[in-house]
Amino acid sequence: MKSAYEIAMSRLESESPTVKLTDAQRAEIAEIDSQSQAKIAERRIFIEGEIKSAAHDRLAVDQLQQQLASEIRRLEEECEERKERVRRAR
Numbered sequence: 190m191k192s193a194y195e196i197a198m199s200r201l202e203s204e205s206p207t208v209k210l211t212d213a214q215r216a217e218i219a220e221i222d223s224q225s226q227a228k229i230a231e232r233r234i235f236i237e238g239e240i241k242s243a244a245h246d247r248l249a250v251d252q253l254q255q256q257l258a259s260e261i262r263r264l265e266e267e268c269e270e271r272k273e274r275v276r277r278a279r
Contacts, residue, residue: 208276217275225268232260 191199210218236257243249 214275218272221271225264229261229264
């Protein structure tokens with residue numbers, strides 16, 4: 190007799206089957222991740238430098254912190270979109 194968990198997993202698998210990625214797709218996704226992390230690190234270093242320069246102006250610091258959060262979010266979204274395109278490519 191199946192447990193509730195096993196039944197739920199069976200239903201989930203039938204509704205949206207697990208996608209198997211090729212080695213090339215996995216490599217491409219890893220490269221996308223690597224590039225994305227590098228871009229995020231670059232922006233973080235640049236904006237944190239700007240924050241240190243503007244330490245005397247609280248308003249500017251707040252704006253730069255918001256800008257950093259926004260740019261990180263945008264870069265992460267772009268990364269996920271690129272990875273999803275690779276996953277869908279067959």
